[in-house]
Amino acid sequence: MRIAVIGAGSVGASLGPALQRAGHQVVYGVRNGGKPAPGEKRSDREAAGWAEAVILAVNWSDVEAAIADCGDLKGKILIDVTNPLNFRPDGISLALGFSESGAERIATWAPGARVVKAFNAITAANMSDASAFAVRPAVFVASDDAGAKTAVLALAESLGFEPADAGPLSNARLLEPCAMLLIDQAYMRGRGVGAAFAIVERPV
Numbered sequence: 001m002r003i004a005v006i007g008a009g010s011v012g013a014s015l016g017p018a019l020q021r022a023g024h025q026v027v028y029g030v031r032n033g034g035k036p037a038p039g040e041k042r043s044d045r046e047a048a049g050w051a052e053a054v055i056l057a058v059n060w061s062d063v064e065a066a067i068a069d070c071g072d073l074k075g076k077i078l079i080d081v082t083n084p085l086n087f088r089p090d091g092i093s094l095a096l097g098f099s100e101s102g103a104e105r106i107a108t109w110a111p112g113a114r115v116v117k118a119f120n121a122i123t124a125a126n127m128s129d130a131s132a133f134a135v136r137p138a139v140f141v142a143s144d145d146a147g148a149k150t151a152v153l154a155l156a157e158s159l160g161f162e163p164a165d166a167g168p169l170s171n172a173r174l175l176e177p178c179a180m181l182l183i184d185q186a187y188m189r190g191r192g193v194g195a196a197f198a199i200v201e202r203p204v
């Protein structure tokens, strides 16, 4: 798949090479020339225009502008890896979530895009290598577009993750707080960024 990764920060620099190793073509969308990236860099508009799928990997405060920089995203799979977080001196909190998720807001900013919430509750450190785990970490995938969801479930599996259908896009309201839990586990409870969510099951 031709994939544009918008943002070459922690997530972009980890997810992009993993996607390339899995056989996908990856180009980075950067602003103002950007910092070094582990692959070809283009403007957001050029990268998104070339791609079949666009991964949004910028901080919440930059999301609306990044979508505008990408230009027309109608018909493209738009993979929302972001978390709508407020960073304040007293800690991190969700910027929205009870009646609207970040993913649903993104769908209003990118009309006609096939928005899929995924990879938001995996640490950037773990995006690069799922094979190191005894149990595959889960990637929960939520979307209202069945075809786009199927494609992103397959993408997650191609990276070695356990793909998990998380229902409609509004279920991003469930997935985004999971990122808060993961951040708390990693940084406040001492587990570090190697921790990941996995699903274990037994017959009942």
Ligand SMILES: NC(=O)c1ccc[n+]([C@@H]2O[C@H](COP(=O)([O-])OP(=O)(O)OC[C@H]3O[C@@H](n4cnc5c(N)ncnc54)[C@H](OP(=O)(O)O)[C@@H]3O)[C@@H](O)[C@H]2O)c1
Pocket (backbone or CB within 6 Å): 006, 007, 008, 009, 010, 011, 012, 029, 030, 031, 034, 035, 044, 056, 057, 058, 059, 060, 062, 065, 066, 067, 069, 081, 082, 083, 084, 085, 119, 120, 121, 122, 123, 124, 125, 179
């Ligand atoms: N870090 C994690 O473990 C993790 C895990 C899951 C989800 N997430 C979510 O993923 C998103 C990215 O997190 P991150 O840790 O990768 O952040 P980061 O390291 O701060 O990287 C964000 C990148 O976005 C770039 N950027 C901002 N606006 C842009 C634009 N218009 N076009 C292109 N690039 C732009 C910034 O580049 P310049 O400032 O240099 O221009 C920066 O390199 C966040 O929403 C976060 O909540 C993070």
